[in-house]
Each structure stands twice: as structure tokens, then as C-alpha cells.
Amino acid sequence: MEIVKINPQEPEKAKIEYAINILMDGGVVVYPTDTLYGIGVNIFNETAVEKVFNIKKRSKSKPLSVCLSSIGDIFKVAYMDSLTEKIARNILPGPFTLILNKKENISTVLTAGENKIGVRIPDSKVSMELSRKFPVTATSANISGMKAPESLEGVYNQLGESVDLILDAGRLEKTLPSTVVDMTCNPLRVLRKGSGVELFEKENTENSNI
Incomplete structure (x- = not known):
């Protein structure tokens, strides 16, 4: 396992x-988001996705967001209607996970057999740059059932040497997880x-009144 310090405002x-490149080779990278540190792998590599479940000791009946x-x-991974897209554009990038109907190219290993997928665009330059070639998993860097750590020391204490790389952006300002919204139902x-x-x-109230 390697730790590399990175500038969160201007990622090198x-x-x-x-x-x-580590992600392309099936590796596991811990990276900063706009809320907590996350565990990232290439979502199109099922073996790598299974590593995330194993590292977190997470039930495979619980889906992973991207x-x-x-x-x-x-639009490459999920379907959006015009209202959903409007809301998404008004709140993203930001600390939200939007539940949408997935497209057929998304493995059900990732979504725990469901036809829905959780998507994130964190307000974090590191995470947006890291996912620009392909989507990566977005799940907190902790053991399932344990409190998500507020520092990299906490991440290491829980995950140890089970990941390949940690991108160290220092202590994050927000320590609450993202707000999760099911966009597939009416009302949201x-x-x-x-x-x-x-x-x-x-945002939802304003759009509901249109």
C-alpha cells in the first residue's frame, strides 16, 4: 500500500x-470526495468490484454507488428524464447520491442484482479527475457497520494494507455522508x-411547484 499526498484544489x-493507471490494472484507490474518503475501483472490472465488497466486509446484497x-x-450509466436532469444540474457537483434506473452495460454485481444505480459527482477536483476516463466506485473508506473515519489515520486503522493507493488530501471539511435521493419514484x-x-x-420543492 502506498500513500501519495495530493493537492485537493489543484490535483497534480x-x-x-x-x-x-492503478485503477485500470484492477487496483484499489482511496480518494477524497466532498464528504468522506471513498474506495474506488473501475466499475467495469467485476473482479475489482468484488474486492471492494471484501475489503469493506460488505454484504453483496448492498449495492455500491459510482x-x-x-x-x-x-447518461453513460443511467437514465434521466428532463426533470431529473434539471435537478441534477442544479445540485451537482455536490454531496448527493442520486438513485436512477441503470443502463444495461452496468454489472449487477455492482448494483447487488438491482436495476437501479446510485450516482455521485462530488464537488471535489480529485474525485472528478480520477473518474474522467471511467466511473469508479463511491463508497466510504471504512469497514461496513463501523463509523466512517474522519482522517486518513482512521482509514488506515480500519482498512490497513488492503488497498493499493491512498490519495492523501488531508483532513476533509465535511464528515457527514452524502444525501441519498431516489429519483425513480414520484414524489422523489x-x-x-x-x-x-x-x-x-x-430544489425539489421549487420544481414540484412548477
């Missing part, structure tokens, strides 16, 4: 490319209140 290109680089990338439903929930509720 060489360090991002180094991390992407980190994307832009709104346009959402908040499944988990976390960072940014007030912004989503305001």
Missing part, C-alpha cells in the same frame, strides 16, 4: 494519472439525510 496531473466526472457521464424520496439535504429539499 501526474499523480492523477498514476492513480488512474463516482462520475460530469452530468454528461450520468430522500433515503438518507446527509450533507446538503437542505439544498435538495429546496
Whole structure:
């Protein structure tokens, strides 16, 4: 396992490319988001996805969300209608996980057999750069059932040497997980209140009144 310090405001290109190459080879990278540190692998590599479940000791009946680089990338993995896209554009990048209907190219290993997928575009330059070539998993860097750590020391204490690379951006400002919203139902439903929930509720109310 290797730890590489990275500038969260201006991520060094060489360090991002180094991390992407590890992901392309099926490796596991811990990276900063706009909420917590996450565990990332290439979502199109099923063997790597299974590593995440094993590292976290996570039930394979619980799906993993994905980190994307832009709104346009959402259309590569999921379906959005015009209202969903409007809301997404108003709140992303940000601390939200949007549950959408997945496209057929997405493995059900990732989604725990479900036809839905959780998508994130964190307001983090590191995570957006890391996922610009392909989506990566977006799940907190902790053992399932344990509190998500607030520092890299906590990440290491839980995960130890089980990952290949940690991108160290220092202590993150937010320590709440993302707000999770099911966008496939009407009305839209908040499944988990976390960072940014007030912004989503305001945006949803405004669009519901149109």
C-alpha cells in the first residue's frame, strides 16, 4: 500500500494519472470526495468490484454507488428524464447520491442484482479527475457497520494494507455522508439525510411547484 499526498484544489496531473493507471490494472484507490474518503475501483472490472465488497466486509446484497466526472457521464450509466436532469444540474457537483434506473452495460454485481444505480459527482477536483476516463466506485473508506473515519489515520486503522493507493488530501471539511435521493419514484424520496439535504429539499420543492 502506498500513500501519495495530493493537492485537493489543484490535483497534480501526474499523480492523477498514476492513480488512474492503478485503477485500470484492477487496483484499489482511496480518494477524497466532498464528504468522506471513498474506495474506488473501475466499475467495469467485476473482479475489482468484488474486492471492494471484501475489503469493506460488505454484504453483496448492498449495492455500491459510482463516482462520475460530469452530468454528461450520468447518461453513460443511467437514465434521466428532463426533470431529473434539471435537478441534477442544479445540485451537482455536490454531496448527493442520486438513485436512477441503470443502463444495461452496468454489472449487477455492482448494483447487488438491482436495476437501479446510485450516482455521485462530488464537488471535489480529485474525485472528478480520477473518474474522467471511467466511473469508479463511491463508497466510504471504512469497514461496513463501523463509523466512517474522519482522517486518513482512521482509514488506515480500519482498512490497513488492503488497498493499493491512498490519495492523501488531508483532513476533509465535511464528515457527514452524502444525501441519498431516489429519483425513480414520484414524489422523489430522500433515503438518507446527509450533507446538503437542505439544498435538495429546496430544489425539489421549487420544481414540484412548477
